[in-house]
Amino acid sequence: MIAGSSVSRALARALIVIFVAFFASPIARAQIDSSGVSAAFHPTLDTSEFLPWSQYRWADDPMYTITGEPPRRYTKIQPIPAYTYLGTYFGILVALHYYQEKTFWRASQSFRIRDNFDESLGANYGGHFCGGYFVSYVSEQALIASGVSYKLAPIYGAIAGLGYQTYVEILDGYGTDFSLSPFEVYSQTLGCIYFAASQYCRILQDLSPKFNYYPSNWFGDQPKAGSQTPIDDYSAWNFWISANIKDLTGWGFWPSWLNIAGGYGARNLSDPGETRVITLALDYDLVKILPDGSPGWNWFRQTLNFFKFPAPGLEWRVTRGGKSTGVYFYLAYPFVKF
Amino acid sequence: MLKLLLLLFFLAAVSKPAFAQQEEKISFGVGLSYTPSAIPGDDQGHFGTAGMTNFFVPMQFGPYIRFEPELGLFFKSYQEEIPDSMGSSTTFLRSSDQQIVRAGFALFYTKQPDKDFQYGIGGRIGVISSEYEMHQAKAGVQDTDIHYGIFYLGAAFTVEYFIFKHFSFGGELQFIHYGFGAPLVTVGSNELSGYLSPDSPQQSVWSTNEVLSARFWF
Numbered sequence: 001m002i003a004g005s006s007v008s009r010a011l012a013r014a015l016i017v018i019f020v021a022f023f024a025s026p027i028a029r030a031q032i033d034s035s036g037v038s039a040a041f042h043p044t045l046d047t048s049e050f051l052p053w054s055q056y057r058w059a060d061d062p063m064y065t066i067t068g069e070p071p072r073r074y075t076k077i078q079p080i081p082a083y084t085y086l087g088t089y090f091g092i093l094v095a096l097h098y099y100q101e102k103t104f105w106r107a108s109q110s111f112r113i114r115d116n117f118d119e120s121l122g123a124n125y126g127g128h129f130c131g132g133y134f135v136s137y138v139s140e141q142a143l144i145a146s147g148v149s150y151k152l153a154p155i156y157g158a159i160a161g162l163g164y165q166t167y168v169e170i171l172d173g174y175g176t177d178f179s180l181s182p183f184e185v186y187s188q189t190l191g192c193i194y195f196a197a198s199q200y201c202r203i204l205q206d207l208s209p210k211f212n213y214y215p216s217n218w219f220g221d222q223p224k225a226g227s228q229t230p231i232d233d234y235s236a237w238n239f240w241i242s243a244n245i246k247d248l249t250g251w252g253f254w255p256s257w258l259n260i261a262g263g264y265g266a267r268n269l270s271d272p273g274e275t276r277v278i279t280l281a282l283d284y285d286l287v288k289i290l291p292d293g294s295p296g297w298n299w300f301r302q303t304l305n306f307f308k309f310p311a312p313g314l315e316w317r318v319t320r321g322g323k324s325t326g327v328y329f330y331l332a333y334p335f336v337k338f
Numbered sequence: 339m340l341k342l343l344l345l346l347f348f349l350a351a352v353s354k355p356a357f358a359q360q361e362e363k364i365s366f367g368v369g370l371s372y373t374p375s376a377i378p379g380d381d382q383g384h385f386g387t388a389g390m391t392n393f394f395v396p397m398q399f400g401p402y403i404r405f406e407p408e409l410g411l412f413f414k415s416y417q418e419e420i421p422d423s424m425g426s427s428t429t430f431l432r433s434s435d436q437q438i439v440r441a442g443f444a445l446f447y448t449k450q451p452d453k454d455f456q457y458g459i460g461g462r463i464g465v466i467s468s469e470y471e472m473h474q475a476k477a478g479v480q481d482t483d484i485h486y487g488i489f490y491l492g493a494a495f496t497v498e499y500f501i502f503k504h505f506s507f508g509g510e511l512q513f514i515h516y517g518f519g520a521p522l523v524t525v526g527s528n529e530l531s532g533y534l535s536p537d538s539p540q541q542s543v544w545s546t547n548e549v550l551s552a553r554f555w556f
Contacts, residue, residue, distance in 0.1 A: 074362060075400065110519015110541070113467055113487025151362055155399045159445065166463060170489050180465065180487060 049073060051150050059205040060247045060256065061287045064302050066141055068295025071150035082146035089142040093164060100168070103228045105175045112179035120224065121266035121276050121320065124232075125187040126239030128165065130211045132191025134306055136161030140195075141299070158196035162189060177226070206244040210261060210283070212308040212334075213237050216268075219334045225270035238265040238334070240308050242283045257288035261308060267317075274320055281313025281333045310335055362400040369394050369553035371408075371510070392440065396553050404448050404458060410440035422476075430476040438468045446496055456498045462512065463491045480526035488518040498553070510549040517542050 050070040056063045065071060067081060140157025148156060165188040173180030191209070198204040216223045216236045227233035240263035246256040263279040286309075290301040310332035317325045329338045371392045392410035399405065414436040419429040442464015450456040466488040473481045492514030500506045518541055523530040 111487060111489055111517050112519065112522070113465060113485075114522065149362055149400075151364070152400045152403070155364070155405075156403065159403075159405050162443070163445070163463075170463075170465075170491075173487065173489060180489070182465075182467070185465075 064298040066145045078147040085142045085145040114179040120234040123234040123266040128187040129191040132188035136195035154199045158192040162192040210240040210308040222268045259283040278316045282311040367555040371551035373549040404446040406444040412438035434472040483524040485522040508551040512547040
């Protein structure tokens, strides 16, 4: 009994030590400084070398880096992180190349330039815009982790995004079932420019591109006939601009985590029932909703914010010929239709 | 081999970073260049050469990276009177127009040894869209439209001399690959199938170009 009680006390002490150590540790619960930014991972930095966290922001949200270090004021390449992050980045691009070589570019022929404006009812242009924007962001983050300054990384990121998207579009020009589409090039270029311009224009930070993909049959529609991968099944995507209402309007009553998003997509492509979908839905700012945590987690929730998660919304369906076929309410768009 | 690669990786990893702390100025400009350029085909499918002027917007991001979108236009018009038949005194008008749009961008790694001189190595990538239209004012003869889509990609070495702080002259040596296939040929409203055939030919041109340019920096 005595022995049992001493074991219990020892166990209780050990648990308290573990509990205190766990919650005092930076990974478990990051401290929040006055700017609302996690401060536990950057305790003693040379302030002349690094940008203060309070200045590294996106509209009214804090920004995070992959490493947990703030971005540098001036470029100073950190060789090992550079090899790690840029190596991973290029590894992903090479993997994507092989994936697309086995799908889109499996059969090739001579290079072609051609626009087929309504093949995907214009949804492909939204995809290329968001693609350019998202690749620019990922490139920028890899460059910041590698030691490129906060000022140059977004620009180099946008250039890298443009370079990658152009390369893909040129290889599309050789694909048997594809061709280089000038309007896709314009859309992706606009996405990269939008990303770079957002660094200097706060209102653009309040209007963020987002996207969602759910297989068409999950919500009762047909996939695009002939699509070979989720990437080109434009029947399953929606592309959005999510407006940060609180920051745009300053309305005191409006919850800061609640955005409103307008979107566009297409359904049942290459099918008699093909239709355009124009959407308006509520949206969440995941950086504000999800709890603060370790650098990896913070960066993950910041990146997760590019994805539009199901939320109450309206959908207006319009046929290829321009005829309205109805407005529908969804409890969690694109699911639970009324 | 693997050990050698690992050693190289290690040496590179511990070597002095290439980017030292320097002023990271962002500057923009406008410029134009003149270059003899490969011009895609006419109704005979021949490639030609022509002097082509490109307009561009140089952007220097920090000390090492220059990004330069470019746009070039080329318009050619040709008209001739053709006899209706051999020995006939009546004629009809045949006119042809060609429009070429060249759009792309360059990316250079630059060095500026002193305030007057800058050089850089990099590449250019872009597309050329060429449309050749032929109209014959003769009954029963339909209009013909020939569209070539071409992409170009190549290496470039550029030098630039600053006459003034805001104005520079430059020269560039390029080695460019032009890739294209069969044209899209439309006669009347009928798109000929050869363009979409898997057997349509692959064609390419490799060309060294020298480019003269002038830039104004804001």
